[in-house]
Amino acid sequence: MNAFENFLFGVYPYICLTVFFLGSLIRFDRDQYTWKSDSSQLLKAGQLRLGSNLFHVGVLFLFFGHFAGLLTPHFVYEHFVSAADKQLMAMITGGIAGLLGFIGVSLLLHRRLSEPRIRINSKTSDIVLLVLLWLQFALGLATIPVSAQHMDGGLMMAFGEWAQHIVTLRPGAAEFLTGAGVLFKLHLFLGMSIFLIFPFTRLVHVWSGFGTVAYLVRPYQVVRARRLNLPAGQNQPRRPDAGV
Numbered sequence: 001m002n003a004f005e006n007f008l009f010g011v012y013p014y015i016c017l018t019v020f021f022l023g024s025l026i027r028f029d030r031d032q033y034t035w036k037s038d039s040s041q042l043l044k045a046g047q048l049r050l051g052s053n054l055f056h057v058g059v060l061f062l063f064f065g066h067f068a069g070l071l072t073p074h075f076v077y078e079h080f081v082s083a084a085d086k087q088l089m090a091m092i093t094g095g096i097a098g099l100l101g102f103i104g105v106s107l108l109l110h111r112r113l114s115e116p117r118i119r120i121n122s123k124t125s126d127i128v129l130l131v132l133l134w135l136q137f138a139l140g141l142a143t144i145p146v147s148a149q150h151m152d153g154g155l156m157m158a159f160g161e162w163a164q165h166i167v168t169l170r171p172g173a174a175e176f177l178t179g180a181g182v183l184f185k186l187h188l189f190l191g192m193s194i195f196l197i198f199p200f201t202r203l204v205h206v207w208s209g210f211g212t213v214a215y216l217v218r219p220y221q222v223v224r225a226r227r228l229n230l231p232a233g234q235n236q237p238r239r240p241d242a243g244v
Helices: 003-010 012-030 048-071 083-114 116-120 124-147 154-167 173-177 182-200 202-216
Strands: none
Touching: 003 012, 003 173, 003 182, 012 182, 012 202, 048 083, 048 124, 048 154, 083 116, 083 124, 083 154, 124 182, 124 202, 154 173, 154 182, 173 182, 182 202
16 A cells, blocks of 8 residues: 555545535534534425435434444454354345435435525535535445455455544554555545535534434423512412403
8 A cells, every 4th residue: 555545545534524524513612503414405495305205214214324334343243143144134134324415415416406496596506516426326336346345255355444543542543554545445435525624614513413312311490480579569460361
């Protein structure tokens, strides 16, 4: 592996993660008014519901699937699922979720580019983000036929070792991708780049989605009636439903 690939898969991931976390924190602290999804539903609802639902179902399944699949050590599941079976399961479930997400983001991209009112009210980052997501879904689906040519699970294990070395700050992570094809490397690079631009796009609203989980453990708010101490002789305020 040359120096450029060592940088892309050994150094660039840390740049992306640093910008991802620090950029999100700074934006929340300094520019909370822009911390929103910027929905264009009021401009036109057509295609939005179907496209948004398909996209969110696909991308959420793929996010958690990649998170668990890449970061779970092999010894945790090796007694239950072999590497080959894990790869087959990932190809089937990931292929279905990827297809749903691809259709969804295609509808959203078409809607944003074809509707004049939505196009003129769109930021450059909105269109760039949708294009990058479309390419990422397309690359992910394109890797499935390539993966089907080697069903031993070895390459998937290598991707897992790479990701686990990155998050645990161990050296030599890029070496595990030596045997990976161009499609896989492009898919990884684009995925990391989406994390890089995350704080500067509408994607930051994803944090709020995860933040709502805190409401499950939030204590109840105690609300007490407020007693008014009015001067002597002044009438007490009447209820709105009181008779005249």
